[in-house]
Amino acid sequence: MSYNYGQRVRVSVFGASHAPFVGVTVEGLPAGEPVDLEALRAFLRRRAPGQNAWSSARRESDEPELCGGLVDGVTDGTPLTVMIKNNDVRPADYAALRDVPRPGHADYPARVKYGAAAELDGGGAFSGRMTAPLCAAGGICLQLLARRGVRVTAHLLSVGSVSDAPFDPMGLDDVTVEALRHRELPVLSDESCAQMREEILSAAAEGDSVGGVVECLVEGLPLGLGGPLFEGLESRLAPALFAIPAVKGVSFGEGFGAAALRGSENNDPYVVRSGAVTTLTNHAGGVLGGLSTGLPLLLRAAFKPTPSIAKPQRSVRLSTLEETELRIAGRHDPCVAPRAVPVVEAVTALALLDAWPQPEVGAEPGLAALREKIDRTDAALAPLLAERMRLSDEIGALKREKDLPVRDKQREETLLRRVSVLAGEESGSVAAVYQAILAESRARQTRGEEETP
Template sequence: MNTLGTLFRVTSFGESHGYGVGCVIDGCPPGILVNLHDLQKEMDRRRATSSRHTPRQEPDRVDVLSGVFEGKTSGAPIVCLIQNVMVDSSTYDEFRYVPRPSHADFPRHIKYHGYADYRGGGRFSGRITAGFVAAGYFARKVLKDIPVRASIAEIGGLPPEKMDLSELQGDSLGGIIKCTVHNLPVGLGEPIFDTVEGELAKALFAIPGVKGIEFGTGFELARMKGSEANDQFCMEGEKIHTLTNHSGGILGGMTSGMILTFRVAVKPTPSISLPQKSVDLRTLEEKSITIEGRHDPCIAFRAVPVVEAVTAIVLADLWLRKGGDVGDFAGTEREDR
């Protein structure tokens, strides 16, 4: 439901216009050095800071309420809270019973019998991903020498540098995010139902707006011959590599030692200021609506650090499930007493 992971467990909480959002992390090994300034820098990467983003520019200051003592993780649950400061709920009253197209409004209203907080999307808002990023910081500390990097591959079918969002005139665009992970050991992932792809997909689909994921060459593999698609093995020095990486660093649901690579499709922001059709859930009458307020013209930009964060969370959990410890990565910032 609201918890991800087996050993490195992250529980997400909060709603868009409530007091705040955040996370509780269980299972983070003790003794990891924590730099709160670096944690805040990760939070700032997700913040709205330009015309590409929503005018709702939250400070996203993160308060670590427990689990860190004398600058290191203590082994206790880590609680991170990010208060909601720039809240304006005035534009949402008209949508309490009139679901916005392509939002979670309609199924949420039915599932929770109208009791859920609808303001700003409530629990289903992209705002909750601030807690994901906070948890991702601690996951990265477990994966010290395993860099997780994501970037925008395209926006609206074009390279991001060629897209001018100011020309949208109230509309929005989607995008594709590419993520790569280097230096993974061979054999992360569990058989059948806990594969690397399965665990990553479950986590990545928790990011609001994500509608598709492909690993390696992905769907294009269906158009290739086996002789083209197979990643043949070779030796590079004393290490086994593959000549290609169509599988994206995953074989049989386990990491192969090659670069883990996947792409994430993010849909256009559903909140647009153009007229759209909806239905009043009280009267069942159709009506035209126009969504006002503060919304991103393209949510893919701010999803980049979120993709990195949830990827790190999943891989940290799989590493600990494999029997690894933080100290097993050379150079990890940990002090044993």
């Protein structure tokens, strides 16, 4: 069984639903990236079961245990492993299912393909439990992307026959994003929250389940991420999204709806705004030809109704090949889509960080690429400034030895003239920065004077 994804940022998932733990190893993370463990815990809690009436009653704290890859909370470029213990395992719930496969679940094809030796209790590697390590890896990628100016936000677009308002494909405001996190279900309106809750609970009361659609918007992507054919952003995101159990459809922008539109309706007209080329609309969902357009990336993932339902279903006793009636006990989500909202964010982040160019995006860099350039400039500048301060201290010591004054106005004026010439068009700003540098040098030399016995 293969549990791997990614080319640059590679994840390898391990464990199973009823094994002692599930986990993930992430390779290829750049060194020097701080990982906020508290934020990671909070992210994992958004997916964890047992928190409300509409999710499985399985109680898991989903506490991430990290080993390797971090030094003092900062990535060191080596593989990073996150382990998550399975605390609330009840194999008895699944004993009967070893012989009678659940319709709609992976039980039957997996049993035939992998044989009796495979650990398939609770769905084994095919369980929704495997989305905990996906969230651990993706939660870290989300933090790295946020540092590059990228925000990934998902919500429940629909549950059964109830719909939330769709995201504005041109972008979201902070208040909307914040409000999503504080509703019982991650939706845009209190009304759809109440209706979806009712839809899920009434299906559960009938021993049944419902499906749903998760919509995700990625803002702040630079233009040009991805590439043609198999390198395309859609080509990279789709396998990651389809890896989430129960995903049966993935679409970008107008998706299947585009097939019913005219070109004149679906094309996004180009315009110039604040001196830059942009589009008036975003039917493309931020991706054309597999390349990010610079507008928000909009994708949707359709989740089927949970296969494990309490209602009697037809199945077969494999040991005797008798047809039988199956009634599934145990703890199952009547709708997996709400808990899948952070999972969609996580795998989207994984795929995007994997597609993130090293070291920068093409000819028209967006905010993230520019910030990377600034970071690189600062990385070169800061050690030089530190060296300059050390040299200034040496000069101070020499001046004290030769009994020379700290301040040499003529020398300062010459220096400012020289850096102004070197700075070209930026002479004014650079001279201002140098005024501050000279003031700090003088202050250090004066302090040195006071400290000299």
